[in-house]
Amino acid sequence: MENSSANAASRVRAIIIEQLGVNPAHAVDDASIVDDLGADSLEVAQIVMMIEDEFNIEISDDVAEAVITVGDAIYVVTSKTKS
DSSP: OHHHHHHHHHHHHHHHHHHHTOOGGGOOTTOBTTTTTOOOHHHHHHHHHHHHHHHTOOOOHHHHHTOOBHHHHHHHHHHHHOO
């Protein structure tokens, strides 16, 4: 199970890095997607949609609004993809 969590984390990071064009070293768990990585609200929405597509999950607006950091995004994915 840990392997799938690590894999999910790396896939979420890859989406964020690709979408925002940031240095991979900056996409750490406690980095704020907006404040530290410079995303605007449209980019955050795009990241959420890309994560939904990548993992075939649905993220409600309430949950999406609570995604502040890279770690939050990873947590949402791992909590929704546990079998």
